[in-house]
Each structure stands twice: as C-alpha cells, then as structure tokens.
Amino acid sequence: MAEVAVIGGPDQVLTEDEVTAFIGEALAGAGLDGRSVCVIVPDATRSCPLPLLLKAVTDALKNSQVTILVALGTHAEMSRDELRSHLGGDYPNVLNHEWWKPETFADLGTISSDRVGEISDEMLRDAVPVKLNRAVVEHDVALVVGPVFPHEVVGFSGGNKYFFPGVAGQEVIDLSHWLGALITSASIIGTPGVTPVRALIDEAASLIPAEKLALSVVAQSGTDALHAVAFGDTISSWRAAAGISAQTHVRxxxxxxxxxxxxxxxxxxxxxxxxxxxxxxxxxxxxxxxxxxxxxxxxxxxxxxxxxxxxxxxxxxxxxxxxxxxxxxxxxxxxxxxxxxxxxxxxxxxxxxxxxxxxxxxxxxxxxxxxxxxxxxxxxxxxxxxxxxxxxxxxxxxxxxxxxxxxx
Structure with missing residues (x-):
C-alpha cells in the first residue's frame, strides 16, 4: 500500500486550523513547486467545507500553476455566482467540466472487451473508449479535493471517481453506471474495498498521464466540519477515507x-x-x-x-x-x-x-x-x-x- 497521511478519525471533528496546517504540510512535501496542477473539486451536490479546503490548497500551491476544474459528471453547469459561493471566492482559471462539448475531451485509449469482462465478472463484455477532460491531461499533476461517502454505483465515492465519471466522457460514465445497475444499488452501496465498478474506474484512471494525488475528506454530513483528511495517491488516500466513512456515514x-x-x-x-x-x-x-x-x-x-x-x-x-x-x-x-x-x-x-x-x-x-x-x-x-x-x-x-x- 502506498504511503498515505491521515489526520482525524470517525470520532473526531477537526478544527479549521488543524485542516489548514495538515494540507499545507502535506502539499509542501509533495514536490509540486513549479509544476502545473489541475485541482478537481466536487459540485454543490456534495457536502464538504470546500472554501476552507481550496484556500488551504491554493495557499500551499502558490508556486505552482493552478487550474480548478469542477467535476460536474453530467450535472448542470454552475454559474459564475454559484461558483463564487461554492468555492469561497473568485479564483483564476476555474473551469466547469463542459461534458456537453466534444472538444472538452482528450482520448486516453480504450479498455478492451476482454478486460471489461475480467473486471466485471463477465457481466459486461464491451470495449470502452476512455475520454477525459483535457485540462487534466494538460497538467503535470491532477489533485482531487473532495469528500468520500457511501455511493450507490461504486460502493464509496471519492478518489478516482472524481475523474470517472466526474470529468469523463459519456462512454465510461454509461458503462460504469450500468455495471453498477446490474449489480444493483442495494448490493453495492457502502461495500468496502474494490468493487467491480471501482476496479473499472481505477483501470481507466491508470491511463491518465498526470501524477494523481488526492486530499480525500470525510465530512460531518449536514455541516461544514470534517472528521478526517487523507493525503496520498488517489487510491491509497481514497482507501483510508473510505474506511473512516464506513464508520461515520453508516447507521x-x-x-x-x-x-x-x-x-x-x-x-x-x-x-x-x-x-x-x-x-x-x-x-x-x-x-x-x-x-x-x-x-x-x-x-x-x-x-x-x-x-x-x-x-x-x-x-x-x-x-x-x-x-x-x-x-x-x-x-x-x-x-x-x-x-x-x-x-x-x-x-x-x-x-x-x-x-x-x-x-x-x-x-x-x-x-x-x-x-x-x-x-x-x-x-x-x-x-x-x-x-x-x-x-x-x-x-x-x-x-x-x-x-x-x-x-x-
């Protein structure tokens, strides 16, 4: 398992100062100075103190070229005023994931039908082209910043899910969601570990040329507080946060x-x-x-x-x-x-x-x-x-x- 740094836990509520200090230290040690960083964040349908997180991230990345990309999936575009409120201010280089525009995407290759069959336990055998918002591909580093919750398609949200479906092309979105539907929501939601849908998402993410990092947070649902923050690559960080979410977000x-x-x-x-x-x-x-x-x-x-x-x-x-x-x-x-x-x-x-x-x-x-x-x-x-x-x-x-x- 790759190295991951974690602050907090299921029975804790972090202070803003603790969160800010942790993010600053984590990113300072990640070798990001002078590199271009695409920061992928959720839209307003996910709970987390995004203004706090984003300020800490951008302060820590002051020596990097930063683009903020909002992972809409196939949700509605956020207006300038909505973005200002959601992000906590006017940041330069903020992009909606314009999934409705073909020119949004870069082609990363194809997952073969044999590999899809292997991942899905033969529930599906369809080759799938992997398309991703080109902003991710055009930066040195992709940094996911967002929460982890039990999820009806993949088991637990977060990690590489911010790429697929967050800023992905329709083909991967359709295939991954239909695979989840074949398994059924009631069977997969809140399932720990790597579900078949998570395996498909991770397979697609392996084609991304950028270095992939994540600040995976576990939010106190309904508030702007956090139970925990995990930093590492998008797989190890997600795994740590999902373990805490399983103890926090399931009754x-x-x-x-x-x-x-x-x-x-x-x-x-x-x-x-x-x-x-x-x-x-x-x-x-x-x-x-x-x-x-x-x-x-x-x-x-x-x-x-x-x-x-x-x-x-x-x-x-x-x-x-x-x-x-x-x-x-x-x-x-x-x-x-x-x-x-x-x-x-x-x-x-x-x-x-x-x-x-x-x-x-x-x-x-x-x-x-x-x-x-x-x-x-x-x-x-x-x-x-x-x-x-x-x-x-x-x-x-x-x-x-x-x-x-x-x-x-």
Whole structure:
C-alpha cells in the first residue's frame, strides 16, 4: 500500500486550523513547486467545507500553476455566482467540466472487451473508449479535493471517481453506471474495498498521464466540519477515507421500517440528484414498504436528462427483459432509473413487480410523476410532525449522504 497521511478519525471533528496546517504540510512535501496542477473539486451536490479546503490548497500551491476544474459528471453547469459561493471566492482559471462539448475531451485509449469482462465478472463484455477532460491531461499533476461517502454505483465515492465519471466522457460514465445497475444499488452501496465498478474506474484512471494525488475528506454530513483528511495517491488516500466513512456515514437499524420520509436538502435540485434519499434508505425498508422523497423545492425529474420522463423508472429486470428496446439509450440514464426504482422483477406475462413503492412529494406536476411510474403526494399535505409520531414511519432529515442498513 502506498504511503498515505491521515489526520482525524470517525470520532473526531477537526478544527479549521488543524485542516489548514495538515494540507499545507502535506502539499509542501509533495514536490509540486513549479509544476502545473489541475485541482478537481466536487459540485454543490456534495457536502464538504470546500472554501476552507481550496484556500488551504491554493495557499500551499502558490508556486505552482493552478487550474480548478469542477467535476460536474453530467450535472448542470454552475454559474459564475454559484461558483463564487461554492468555492469561497473568485479564483483564476476555474473551469466547469463542459461534458456537453466534444472538444472538452482528450482520448486516453480504450479498455478492451476482454478486460471489461475480467473486471466485471463477465457481466459486461464491451470495449470502452476512455475520454477525459483535457485540462487534466494538460497538467503535470491532477489533485482531487473532495469528500468520500457511501455511493450507490461504486460502493464509496471519492478518489478516482472524481475523474470517472466526474470529468469523463459519456462512454465510461454509461458503462460504469450500468455495471453498477446490474449489480444493483442495494448490493453495492457502502461495500468496502474494490468493487467491480471501482476496479473499472481505477483501470481507466491508470491511463491518465498526470501524477494523481488526492486530499480525500470525510465530512460531518449536514455541516461544514470534517472528521478526517487523507493525503496520498488517489487510491491509497481514497482507501483510508473510505474506511473512516464506513464508520461515520453508516447507521444501523434493528428492524425494517414500513415507511421512510426522506427530507431532501436544497442542494439536490432535481430527482437525478435527490434520488440519493432513496438509495441510502432502500436497505432498511420492509417488503411492500414505501419511501417518500419530500422535496418541495424540486420541480424537475432530471434537468440535464429529459429522456427519463419518456422511459420512466423501472427495476433492472424490466430493461434486461426488453434489452433490444432499450440498449441504444444512454446506459447511465437506465442505471439512474433502476437505482431509484430499486429491487423488482419483470416478465412479459405478469409485468413488473417492485419491492418498494417510491413516492414523490415535490413540486413536480402529478402527471409527470405518475407518467414516470412513481407515486405522487401533494407536498402541501405532508405533516412531518405527524409522520415523526407514527411508529411505522422513519423520518430522515438532511437525507442523501448517510446510509442506513439493518443490523446483521
């Protein structure tokens, strides 16, 4: 295992001074003076004290040429004002990952179909071209700065995931997300170690010519505080932070619950991102139970992916059983659909049977919600106090980052 420096732990909360000093010392010893550094940071859908981290990083890199690249994945572009607030100031050389522009990408090569088959335990055998934001390729060093949380596609987020899908081309995004969908969110979320999707991401990252480093942080969800920071290469740093996240961001219940109300914070602007309120709770919902996503501020299913309104939300087997009909759509969109619908079965005679009901209490019109194969609840009728008093209901404030599981 490569050398990694860590400050903090699952039972600690670091002070700003501790974080700043650790970052300064870590980067001072990394041999970055005079080198060009692309700093890859999350967008506003991830919790962490980014202004604190970025100030510490840029102060430590004052003798380096620095570009800040916002890892949008396929999320919406951030405006200048949003970036100023998100980053904590006006920094020079700030780029959105403009995934919608072909000229954004550099071609790093191809992962062969045989290698994809090996990585995926033969669930997939498709060669995949590896394309990455050219800003990463054009710098000497790629420095990932961002949090690690349980994640529905890869197990735990962070590390090389900031490259793929964070600033990657559509092909790797689609293949990696569909591989996660085949495994299923409930099976992979919060899984420690290298999952097949993590292995695919690491394989793609091995093609990046820049030196790859990471400041992987473990955030206190819902606050601007940090439990821990790990610095090293993107694999060892991520591994250390994921181990702490597994102790910090996973809660265990004694028994399944009949109903969950996930109260979604404003940082999730559409269901594409707010669906995390389902992913993180699906494992504790009883068969035949319900998850209500309470997000009155949300008015769209997916701002960047309107095709989800056409295909709707379905379980994995719904798509696999009719693969010729769906195979030419973006697999990332199909994956999102299955992740929000959860476990279920489909056959051509009896149709689709789903383990859990998903209900939206949002600002999305009822016809759009029902047309997408989801339940509808008028958010104006939601009485959170009454739900909290109901012994059959589990209300989760600030949902989306903490994973809930049943005790073994």
């Amino acid at each position: 265990y219940l004694d028994h399944p619950v009949r109903r969950v109300v996930s109260v979604m914070p404003p940082k999730y602007a559409d269901i594409w991102t707010a669906a995390k309120g389902f992913y993180k709770l699906e494992p504790v919902v009883a068969d035949g139970g319900e998850v209500i996503l309470y997000a009155p501020h949300v008015t769209q299913l997916a701002a960047m992916h309107p095709e989800i309104e056409q295909i709707g939300y379905h379980c994995r087997d719904y798509f696999l059983g009719q693969w010729d009909k769906f195979r030419d759509l973006h697999w990332g969109v199909l994956a999102h659909s299955t992740h929000l619908r959860g476990a279920g079965t489909w056959d051509p005679v009896s149709g689709e049977h789903l383990r859990v009901q998903v209900t939206l209490a949002t600002g999305i019109p009822e016809d759009v919600v029902r047309g997408a194969n989801l339940g509808y609840l008028d958010p104006a009728t939601v009485d959170l106090a009454a739900y909290e008093a109901d012994p059959d209901t589990f209300v989760v404030p600030n949902a989306g980052e903490t994973l809930y599981r049943l005790k073994a």
